[in-house]
Amino acid sequence: MSKTYSISDLANEFDITTRSIRFYEDQELLYPARRGQTRIYSSQDRVRLKLTLRGKRLGLSLAEIRELFELWDETRVGSEKQLLLMLNKISERRAALEQQMKDIAMMQLELENAEIRCRQALDELHDKEEFDEKHTGAPSPSS
Amino acid sequence: MSKTYSISDLANEFDITTRSIRFYEDQELLYPARRGQTRIYSSQDRVRLKLTLRGKRLGLSLAEIRELFELWDETRVGSEKQLLLMLNKISERRAALEQQMKDIAMMQLELENAEIRCRQALDELHDKEEFDEKHTGAPSPSS
DNA sequence: AAACAAGTTTACGTTAACGTAAAGGTGCTA
DNA sequence: TAGCACCTTTACGTTAACGTAAACTTGTTT
Structure with missing residues (x-):
């Protein structure tokens, strides 16, 4: 068992x-x-x-997932038609995945950029703080 | 303009x-x-x-997308708190993207496998056809 | 002027993917 | 045997992301 x-x-x-x-x-x-x-x-x-x-x-929607499962199951006893249909679905899915990969790569680039800009902005805030302290003898209001 | x-x-x-x-x-x-x-x-x-x-x-949901836009807009005039919040969101998004990359890689492997199996099944169907033709002098019923 | 294309607001309808009770069975265990 | 913990079915509720229809304005082509 x-x-x-x-x-x-x-x-x-x-x-x-x-x-x-x-x-x-x-x-x-x-x-x-x-x-x-x-x-x-x-x-x-x-x-x-x-x-x-x-x-x-x-x-994927649940319906799409189900369709893939069904096709895959039928493929085991598949006629030529079923097999070709499955190959079609496979290539469709592959194309969608490639698009997603591109989207993800784009997104990652943009997030990377965003992160750099955030860190720069933070650095500038801290530079300003140090400057304030030197000239007033007290921490800046933001802290 | x-x-x-x-x-x-x-x-x-x-x-x-x-x-x-x-x-x-x-x-x-x-x-x-x-x-x-x-x-x-x-x-x-x-x-x-x-x-x-x-x-x-x-x-992403529309609400999530909106949230990212808003954060990004606020970041331009951002306080330290806003900037750190943005960095958090960025790292969350990055983690999600990494997970998706893994999912896609897995999916691609499985689709590749599925395709190979389909093609093999197709080949076997065609071998059988040739065999039938040689022994009956006629194409198999499936064509 | 009449019609037509493209724009607008308002509002109700729809689908997917569950959430959330309500009401009840089954088996252990204190 | 009373009480849990876990399982079940049935069924109504909810949210997101639009679709669809009605009724209207505005600009332009015939």
Whole structure:
């Protein structure tokens, strides 16, 4: 028997609510087994959840994530049509990721710039303070 | 006089609706000038819009984007407190971007893998076809 | 002058992704 | 057996980010 998880195990591990996990099941992203009424998650289910959350961080909707899962599942018994469809989706996703990479790079440059300007402004504030002290014998009003 | 834009100029350029642009103004992300009733956007406004859309692609909410804009504006006349607050926000954003970079890298690896598996599956389908043709003298039913 | 394009405000509608009770089952343990 | 802790379903509420429609002004083309 391989490892299993309760719903709150997963909720704790990934820092989300059980409500979310049940909601993801409702949206057909997860298909946990049951013992009686209680849900039991396999490590497969755990991987799905992990992928789901990663997808979300990248801005995918739950519907899109589900579509990817479905395509991937169908690919295992896939006809040529299914396989080509999957390859299309893959290349779409790749293009989106490339755009995101560019966005992130841009953002990082701008943040870097912003940080430099902040530090300069801080330095100038402190220079001014020293100047004030020398000439008045007291710290500047800003402190 | 530097260049200005109408609302539909920007809507067309960035492929969004005028409704969205007005909504962003409502959320205090943009402050276009007016000629009579009509909005007139400066190239500054255009930059703001561009940054807004980039932020959205990275998963920021409009409220978060606005907060960053405000902080950045205040930074120009900033007290030490404001500057330090800005530096904090910057480092938060940077951390988030790093996480996203990791997510993207992971995703790319998985997509790469998926693509390879798809292509293999396709190859196997085609091998099978050739085999069928050799032994039946006719193309396989799948074509 | 009439029509047409592009702009405006106001306001209600919609979708996604949960939050938040309410009401109840199951199994341990003090 | 009473009380927890944890699980369940059902269902209504909420927020963000617009969509969509109505009713109106303003400028310009025929």
